[in-house]
Amino acid sequence: MATHAIIRRQSVLPGFGLSLGYTVLYLSLIVLLPLSALFLRAASISWSRFVETLADPRVLAALKLSFGAAFVAACVNALFGSVIAWVLVRYRFPGRRFIDAIVDLPFALPTAVAGIALTTLYAPSGWIGRLLEPLGLRVAYTELGVIVALTFIGLPFVVRTLQPVIEDLNPEMEEAAASLGARRYQIVRHVILPELLPALLTGFALAFARAIGEYGSVVFISGNMPNKTEILPLLIIIKLEQFDFAGATVLAVLMISISFMLLLAINYLQRLSGGRGRAGLA
């Protein structure tokens, strides 16, 4: 039956050659050709050069910061993002639609604008920095600042991935568990959480992947001190400015390989959660 429908569809609707041809041509020109330029450039770099670039302490420090800060930020987002998604779906309160709309702000706000706003807030003289200064907490121009910026950037990924899954939760399961004598925390722990876990991991991975590549919002608040608060994308730019194209290519290939593995993991997780949740790496 299914194949019959496919064959019929193929023969009836026009425009297959035109639309697919144009799609493949445009994709090749804009995405595939430039990306292959990167990989061909990488292929001409010797193995020892690869190792040498990656073993540079400055690169290692940036790797550690980029991954460490992205991981912490994704954890913070997973925790607060799930609370926010839960409140938005299950609770009714005035201003809920406004809050729901504002969650997408990090998607819509240019990263450079987010960067300067966060830096101004968390600088020692800023609205928030001033409050933290007496506590001995410095956020701007430290690793903490990088985490704050990456948390801002990643928040919508977790909320938007979890929201549709929470909406789809079958209330009868909770009622069944309740009538069997489960308490609320037991239901949350044993009924709700396992249902949400694949989506939560997807949201976490999306926020993590986005945070590793993020540039605009971080470079202002991080202060960019070599070996201390430099992130990996910034190091690529620094190498480009020094005309070290091989070095920049090595770092880019490393980053793309990691994002590709994360993409595969995300696809797998999304299949686990039944394709629900539609937040992308926007």
Add this chain to the structure above:
Amino acid sequence: MSTLAAGLPARTTRQVRLATREPILLRAGVAIVAIGFLMLFLIVPLVAIFVEALSSGLGVYLAALREPDARSAIRLTLLTAAIAVPLNMVFGVAAAWAVTRFDFRGKGILITLIDMPFAVSPVISGLIYVLLFGLHGWLGPWLKAQDIQIIFAVPGIVLATIFVTFPFVARELIPLMQSQGAEEEESALVLGASGWQTFLRVTLPNIKWALLYGVILCNARAMGEFGAVSVVSGHIRGLTNTVPLHVEILYNEYNFAAAFAVASILTLLALLTLVARSLVEWKSRRAVPKHATLPEGEP
């Protein structure tokens, strides 16, 4: 809700209701944590942008927007979006048509490749064009001989912007057109409509809200892109500075009021995008049942 609970005398309905929602105090606490977090991370920065922008008065604010460098940055950003958004819109429609209306080998790979630009760091999106068109790139020497400049010039900015906004429209359309199916288009063709008539009269009205939303998102990102454009622009004031790059320059010159003034227009654009998103979502939610239940009522 209570049908199941009513049959089981061991737990009263009240007990079940207690166990299917959080206690009132906990609910309040959870809501406060969620809203507090959003206030701290989203609302406070949003307010700070406008407060900082107006901190030196309205005169300084307007002067920062009227200054020649700011105006040329705004012009370049508008030009870039005017090229990148329509191109990606046409691509998105073509890709969605090919992927959702036909079956062919390699479809999964094609969809993954369309999503690729989202998985690539913006900085790398700029770097690949430098490696391709830059002076030390593949085509660099040839382009120099032809006296064509792409990197550190407007074409590079446009290309990098097209790359980072590449999947937006396709991504909005593919799931929608997949779920709508091809029956309506097939009926139109059977009734004698031409391919273009079918597309314009049947497909387009069905996808207009998703298309509009994709275009709005694409435009917001095109006008706000920073990392990719920063790599290929060369930061030549008045020539290759887009609005976000102009914000960066002003900020790094400690001209904070002007930086936030220019940033505030980008913020307004972001807020408009959010409003448009809510409207489109509301419209499309209203459109679906009407379309599904009342085919004869439509002219």
